Amino acid sequence: MLRRNIQHLILFVAVCVIGQVQLLYAQDQDSLQVVQTKWNSKTIQKGVIWHQAHFTNLFNSIQEVNWVEVDLKKLAKRVHIAGEPKVLKKTSQFAEENQALIAINAGFFDVKNGGGVDLIKVDGQVINYGAPSAARANAVFSIDGKKLRIESVSAETTINAKAKSLLVAGPLLVSNNTRITLPNSPFNSNRHPRSAVGISGKNKLILIVVDGRSNQSYGMSLPELAKLMHWIGAKDAMNLDGGGSSTLYVEGGSDNNIVNYPSDNKKFDHEGQRSVSNIIYLKK
Numbered sequence: 001m002l003r004r005n006i007q008h009l010i011l012f013v014a015v016c017v018i019g020q021v022q023l024l025y026a027q028d029q030d031s032l033q034v035v036q037t038k039w040n041s042k043t044i045q046k047g048v049i050w051h052q053a054h055f056t057n058l059f060n061s062i063q064e065v066n067w068v069e070v071d072l073k074k075l076a077k078r079v080h081i082a083g084e085p086k087v088l089k090k091t092s093q094f095a096e097e098n099q100a101l102i103a104i105n106a107g108f109f110d111v112k113n114g115g116g117v118d119l120i121k122v123d124g125q126v127i128n129y130g131a132p133s134a135a136r137a138n139a140v141f142s143i144d145g146k147k148l149r150i151e152s153v154s155a156e157t158t159i160n161a162k163a164k165s166l167l168v169a170g171p172l173l174v175s176n177n178t179r180i181t182l183p184n185s186p187f188n189s190n191r192h193p194r195s196a197v198g199i200s201g202k203n204k205l206i207l208i209v210v211d212g213r214s215n216q217s218y219g220m221s222l223p224e225l226a227k228l229m230h231w232i233g234a235k236d237a238m239n240l241d242g243g244g245s246s247t248l249y250v251e252g253g254s255d256n257n258i259v260n261y262p263s264d265n266k267k268f269d270h271e272g273q274r275s276v277s278n279i280i281y282l283k284k
Contacts, residue, residue, distance in 0.1 A: 003047050006106065008206075009215045011017075014057070015205075018073060018109065018170075024253065025117050025133075027039070029268055030058055030059055030227070031227070031231050032068075032233045033055065033057075033058060034058070034229055035248045036055075037053050038182040039051040039052065039053050040052045041070070042253075044101065044102070044132075044146060044250060044251070044252070044253075045101065046074070046232065047070065047071035047073075047074040047075050047107065048065070048068065048070050048071070048075070048082055048101065048155065048191055048282065049068065049069050050067075050100065050102075050250050050253060050259065051065075051066070051067050051068070051069070051119075051265065052065070052066045052259065053065050053255065053271075054096075054166070056216075057218075059153075059220065059224050060193070061216055062217055062218055062225045063210060063211075063218065063219075063220065063260060064156060064210070064211040064216065064217035064260070065087040065208065065209075065210050065215050065228070066209050066211075066223065066260045067166060067206055067207060067208035067209070067232065068102050068206070068207045068218045068250060068282075069112070069200070069204040069205065069247070070204060070205040070207070070282055071079065071203070071204055072148060072199070072203045072204060072205055073203055074204075075282065076145075076146040076147075078147055078282050078283045078284075079143055079148060079257060079280070079281075079282055080098070080122075080123075080165065080213070080280075080281055080282075080283055080284075081106065081121075081122050081130070081143065081165045081167050081278060081279070081280055081281075082097075082098045082278060082279050083106070083116060083122055083127050083167075083277055083278030083279070084102075084104070084114065084115070084126040084127070084277055084278070085105075085114075085115050085116075085128055085252060086113065086114045086115050087114050087276055087277070088109070088111075088275035088276060088277060089205075089258060089274060089276070089277075090247075090273040090274070090275050090276070091103055091105045091247040091258075091276060091279055092106070092112060092247075092249055092256065092257060092273060093098035093259060094276075094279045094281070095249045095251075095257070095279065097284055098279075098281055098283065099284045100249065100251070100279075100281035100283060100284065101250075101251050101281075101282050102156070102207065102248075102250055102251070102281060102282040103248075103249040103279045103280070103282070104207040104208075104209065104247065104248050104249070104251065104269075104279060104280050104281075105195055105201060105240065105241055105246060105247045105274075105276045105278075105279055106141075106167055106195075106197075106241065106276070106278045106279050106280045107137075107167050107168065107169040107240065107241055107246045107278050108118060108136075108137065108155065108169060108241045108279070109241065109276060109277035109278070110113075110172050114230065114276055114277055115127075115128050115277055116128035116130055116167075116277050117130045117131075117137075118130035118131075118137045118167075118168035118169060119140075119158050119159070119166070119167075119179040120166070120167050120168070120278055121163070121164070121165055121166045122163050122165050123164055123165060124165075125180055126134055128277075129145050130168065130199050132247065135171070135185075135280050136187065137168050137169055137170045138152060138153050138170045138171050138172055139151070139152060139153060139168070139169060139171060139172035139173075139238035140152075140158055140161075140166055140167065140168050140169075140238075140240075141143055141166065141167050141168035141169070141280065142161060142163035142166055142167075143163055143165040143166065144161075144162060144163040144165075147163075148205060149159075149163075149199070149236070149276070150172070150175075150198065150199055150236040150237060150238050151175075151198065151212070152172055152175070152235075153168060155224070156230055162226050164270065165209050165261070167278065167283035169238060169239065169240050169241065170238050170239055171188070171222065171235045171238070171239055172237075172238050173196065173222065173226035173229055173237040173238055173239055174198065174226055174229055174230050174234050174235065174236055174237040174238075175233075175236055176235065176236070177201065177230075177235040179223075179226045179227065179230050179272060180245070182222055182223055182226070183204070186220075186223040188223070189219050189221050189222075190199060190221060191212060191214050191219040191220055191221055192213070192220075192223075192242050192243050193210060193211050193212035193219050193242050193243055193244070193246035193262075193263050194208075194209070194210045194212070194219060194220050194225045194231055194239065194242040194246060195209050195210075195211070195228050195240040195241060195242050195246040195247075195248075196208050196225055196238065196240055197237065197238060197240060197280060198229045198232075198233075198234030198235075198236060198238075199234065199236045199237075200232075200233035200234055200235060201233060201235045202210060202233065204233070205282075206233070206234050206237070207248065207280065208211075208228075208229065208232075208248075209246045209247065209248040209260040210225065210228070210246070211260050211261045211262075211263065211268075212242075212246075212263060213243075213266075214261065214263065216268045217261065217268070222239055225239065226279060234238065236270075240280075241276065243263070243274075244262065244263050244264035244272070244274040245274050245276050245278070246260065246262060246263070247260065247262050247273050247274070247276075248260045249279075249281075250282035251284075256270055256271070257271070258270040258271075258273065262274065
């Protein structure tokens with residue numbers, strides 16, 4: 001009996017070890033694929049590069065990824081937030097009205113009445129107060145002159161912050177070069193189209209969209225998105241509103257300047273934009 005129990009224990013340990021090895025191998029393969037892939041990269045202007053790649057097996061799934069990196073040493077003062085307290089507009093409309101070169105949808109919003117559901121301040125004026133949820137909207141993106149930050153929500157980083165513009169969303173994905181462990185929930189763990197903003201160790205702003213809800217791109221869970229952001233260089237990163245809102249605008253990147261495949265029209269094209277309440281953008 002004792003011998004049989006020892007054999008069972010040895011078998012159990014062996015299975016666990018093999019499982020861990022397989023998991024680590026898959027993660028290594030995913031990270032190597034992201035880092036070593038030949039991204040389709042285009043310089044939009046000096047200090048602004050748009051990257052695109054289609055993966056047939058990233059996180060055991062098909063993924064379409066578009067991201068823009070902006071050199072903050074040169075262009076930090078041209079990064080802004082735009083928003084409306086009660087109006088919904090497409091990301092492209094926000095971009096064109098604000099003479100944007102690059103834009104991404106930003107915070108969560110009231111789909112019926114418009115306006116952000118979390119704190120948003122634009123050029124010194126609070127346009128939405130909201131009531132951030134610690135589980136989801138626990139991160140803040142702030143702009144104070146040449147200083148851009150992604151931090152955890154607190155009184156010091158939000159209502160008492162000196163930053164002229166800020167936007168609460170989340171959850172926080174990467175902080176101080178460490179991926180955040182996220183609780184298991186449908187919002188975090190299910191795959192959806194995703195948008196995120198990050199800041200790299202080389203002082204580059206990262207704006208990224210992962211498409212989803214299509215057999216041509218499955219979308220990502222937030223732990224997968226956190227890994228992706230970390231692998232492309234983000235030392236700090238936060239999730240933005242995703243799903244049908246996920247939209248990346250690059251002037252000249254397509255016929256309508258939308259370079260990803262927004263899912264709101266249930267077609268894998270550039271036309272399915274959802275109207276949103278706010279954006280992060282780089283002014284021309």
